[in-house]
Each structure stands twice: as C-alpha cells, then as structure tokens.
Amino acid sequence: MNPYWYVGVAPVSGPYWDGVVMCEMEAEDVRVVAPMLFSTRENAEEELRVLREGEADAYIRAVIEYGESDVNEALDNTPELRVFEIDPWLLGEHLEDSAPMHVMVDGRVRFTWKLAEELRGA
Numbered sequence: 001m002n003p004y005w006y007v008g009v010a011p012v013s014g015p016y017w018d019g020v021v022m023c024e025m026e027a028e029d030v031r032v033v034a035p036m037l038f039s040t041r042e043n044a045e046e047e048l049r050v051l052r053e054g055e056a057d058a059y060i061r062a063v064i065e066y067g068e069s070d071v072n073e074a075l076d077n078t079p080e081l082r083v084f085e086i087d088p089w090l091l092g093e094h095l096e097d098s099a100p101m102h103v104m105v106d107g108r109v110r111f112t113w114k115l116a117e118e119l120r121g122a
Contacts, residue, residue, distance in 0.1 A: 001088040001119070004037050004105075005044035007051065009079040012086065015099040021051065021081065027102050027109050034102040034109065037091070043106060044083045051081060092119030 006012070010019040017035045024033050038044040062071045086094075095103065095116035103112050 002039065003085045003087055004039060004091050005041050005083055005085050006035065006037050007044055007048045007081055007083055009081055011084055012091075012094050015097045017094075017098065017100060019079075021047070022100075023104050025102075025104065025109060032100070032102050034100050034104045035098075037103055037105045039106050041083065041085070048081060048083055088119045092116045095119070 006020055008020040012020055012035075020035045022033045023036050024031060026032070027034075036047065038047065059071065059075075062074075066074075092115075095112045098112045098116075101112055103110050103115060105115065
C-alpha cells in the first residue's frame with residue numbers, strides 16, 4: 001500500500017492532529033474541521049504552494065487585527081509548513097485514536113473510522 005502525505009509543521013501527534021493543516025467543510029449538514037491527506041506527494045506539494053501563495057494576504061489581515069509586532073513575534077516562533085509522508089499502517093493507528101470524526105483525502109470527505117478500517121485491510 002502506498003504512503004500518504006500531509007502538510008503541517010510537525011509529524012502527526014495525539015488525537016487532535018496538532019500541527020497538521022486542516023480544512024473546514026460541511027459534512028452531514030454540520031460544519032467540521034478535518035485533517036487534509038493526500039495520496040500523492042505532488043498533491044500535498046500543490047496544497048503547500050497554494051497555502052504559501054496566500055501567506056502575504058494573511059499576514060496583512062493579521063497585522064491589521066493584532067499589530068505588526070505581535071504578528072512578527074508569532075511568526076518567529078512558528079515552524080514553517082512542509083510536506084510529511086506517513087505510512088498507511090501508522091496513519092491507520094492515528095485515525096483509530098483520532099478526535100476528528102472526518103478526514104479529507106484528495107478533496108473527498110471520509111469518516112476516520114472507515115479509512116482506518118480500509119488501511120487495516122478489514
């Protein structure tokens with residue numbers, strides 16, 4: 001089975017997927033936040049490129065809201081986004097203990113438990 005990729009500031013840790021880029025979407029008529037996974041490295045790198053293109057506008061909005069010195073301090077203390085690879089078995093383990101009930105894989109909303117089962121071969 002091929003690996004998966006995601007964009008984040010650190011490898012997946014804990015049930016809340018801290019440090020992993022999430023998307024906000026509607027699933028089952030409810031707004032949810034879900035980790036974004038990709039089946040190819042190229043798709044993950046494209047997402048990272050899109051995120052980086054939006055950084056300048058996000059910076060300006062943050063400066064307006066919080067002030068330049070606070071935003072610059074936060075940026076100095078924030079690791080840079082990058083692409084991470086994760087083995088399907090390990091991904092399944094993280095999904096089983098996942099707080100988010102949904103995950104986005106290549107733009108498609110999935111239940112975390114269902115993808116975990118598939119990765120286990122159930």
